Amino acid sequence: MKRGVTRYRAVDLATGELLFEQNIGNQTINIGEFVGIVEAAKYIIEHRFNPAIIYTDSLTAQTWFNEKRTASRKRNAALKKAEIFLKAMASEIDKIEVLHWNNSLWGETPADFGEK
Numbered sequence: 861m862k863r864g865v866t867r868y869r870a871v872d873l874a875t876g877e878l879l880f881e882q883n884i885g886n887q888t889i890n891i892g893e894f895v896g897i898v899e900a901a902k903y904i905i906e907h908r909f910n911p912a913i914i915y916t917d918s919l920t921a922q923t924w925f926n927e928k929r930t931a932s933r934k935r936n937a938a939l940k941k942a943e944i945f946l947k948a949m950a951s952e953i954d955k956i957e958v959l960h961w962n963n964s965l966w967g968e969t970p971a972d973f974g975e976k
Contacts, residue, residue, distance in 0.1 A: 868896030870903060871970040873915070879903055884938050891932060891939060893921035896971075897958060898942040901925075905952050915961040917969055922958050 866889070869881035880903060884895060893916055900914045916922050924930045928946040930939055946953055961969045968974065 866892040867973065868892050868899065869971050869973075870896070870900045873970065876970065887936070887938070888932070888934060890918060890920045890924075891930070891934065891936075893918035894924045894930060894932075895938050895942050897921055897925045898945060901949075901953055901956050902945065904956055905949065912956045914956060914958045915969060916958060917961040917963050917972075919960060922960060925958050928953070 864886040865883060866885060866887040867883040870879040872879055880899065884892060897914055897916055903909060904912050929943050932939060
């Protein structure tokens with residue numbers, strides 16, 4: 861989050877193509893990462909994207925995704941919708957693998973905005 865803006869995007873690692881990008885306003889970085897992972901899962905399901913793998917450098921967001929709920933005290937519509945989607949689509953969500961992106965070995969994720 862820089863200057864009250866939280867945004868996320870997804871990049872296809874094989875091609876470098878930007879798949880989507882979204883600004884969700886003034887939220888925490890963890891919320892942005894989590895909502896971004898959920899949006900990537902939606903993209904995978906809707907487009908039958910293969911391999912069904914999402915990388916994130918946020919262990920918190922990865923945990924929230926795997927548990928299908930957040931531990932955030934900050935409640936908003938984006939979080940609520942994401943949690944409902946994960947639970948409603950659990951059988952499809954469980955087919956998607958979320959892996960940790962190792963910044964120290966691989967550098968920043970291609971989807972990062974270079975603001976760290």
